Amino acid sequence: KNQVEQSxxxxxxxxxxxxxxxxxxxxxxxxxxxxxxxxxxxxPVSLTIMTFSENTKSNGRYTATLDADTKQSSLHITxxxxxxxxxxxxxxxxxxxxxxxxxxxxxxxxxxxx
Amino acid sequence: DAGVIQSPRHEVTEMGxxxxxxxxxxxxxxxxxxxxQTMMRGLELLIYFNNNVPIDDSGMxxxxxxxxxxxxxxSTLKIQPSEPRDSAVYFCASSLLAxxxxxxxxxxxxxxxx
Numbered sequence: 001k002n003q004v005e006q007s008x009x010x011x012x013x014x015x016x017x018x019x020x021x022x023x024x025x026x027x028x029x030x031x032x033x034x035x036x037x038x039x040x041x042x043x044p045v046s047l048t049i050m051t052f053s054e055n056t057k058s059n060g061r062y063t064a065t066l067d068a069d070t071k072q073s074s075l076h077i078t079x080x081x082x083x084x085x086x087x088x089x090x091x092x093x094x095x096x097x098x099x100x101x102x103x104x105x106x107x108x109x110x111x112x113x114x
Numbered sequence: 115d116a117g118v119i120q121s122p123r124h125e126v127t128e129m130g131x132x133x134x135x136x137x138x139x140x141x142x143x144x145x146x147x148x149x150x151q152t153m154m155r156g157l158e159l160l161i162y163f164n165n166n167v168p169i170d171d172s173g174m175x176x177x178x179x180x181x182x183x184x185x186x187x188x189s190t191l192k193i194q195p196s197e198p199r200d201s202a203v204y205f206c207a208s209s210l211l212a213x214x215x216x217x218x219x220x221x222x223x224x225x226x227x228x
Contacts, residue, residue, distance in 0.1 A: 042222070043205050104157040
């Protein structure tokens with residue numbers, strides 16, 4: 001199975017501040033790396049999907065980076081808003097054919113306070 | 115499209131009772147996944163289907179759990195008999211065969227077994 005570690009486990013920041021979440025994985029990649037956002041009481045929603053030809057990918061105030069050599073990814077959130085309070089889950093590349101099951105990290109819980 | 119639909123949203127039952135969770139995937143999606151989420155273990159894949167056929171059920175905890183997909187628009191996850199340790203949020207997700215394995219999650223069913 002893939003191994004994925006996310007850090008920090010939880011984070012509290014003030015509204016308007018930036019933050020960076022980390023994801024380290026160990027498997028040799030076959031498919032893409034993804035980041036999901038999960039609001040409390042809801043299912044995860046995809047933020048970004050990165051191929052291994054991409055080092056950086058942005059989605060509004062969210063920017064994901066990927067270093068395939070060191071097997072590390074980060075998610076940077078700029079000018080945080082209260083609505084960013086959620087769990088952010090990294091899904092590392094899978095060692096099997098794309099289109100099949102995903103294995104999720106345990107996530108980082110972000111709390112943005114005013 | 116209404117997205118992935120799950121029912122019920124909340125279920126409270128007594129130990130030993132049978133529980134049935136339901137899922138309607140997004141129309142046209144060939145893959146359907148059942149996940150369980152707990153604080154301790156995060157999101158765990160239980161089973162997934164491709165074109166209504168179970169492909170990998172290695173995540174199903176034990177024989178008390180069973181899943182079916184009688185047609186392309188409906189799937190059930192059954193727990194019989196239920197136990198307190200089954201308490202969790204159960205998510206259903208679906209994805210397209212072509213165009214990448216992006217998964218779309220339902221809102222989840224919060225199961226409490228007393």
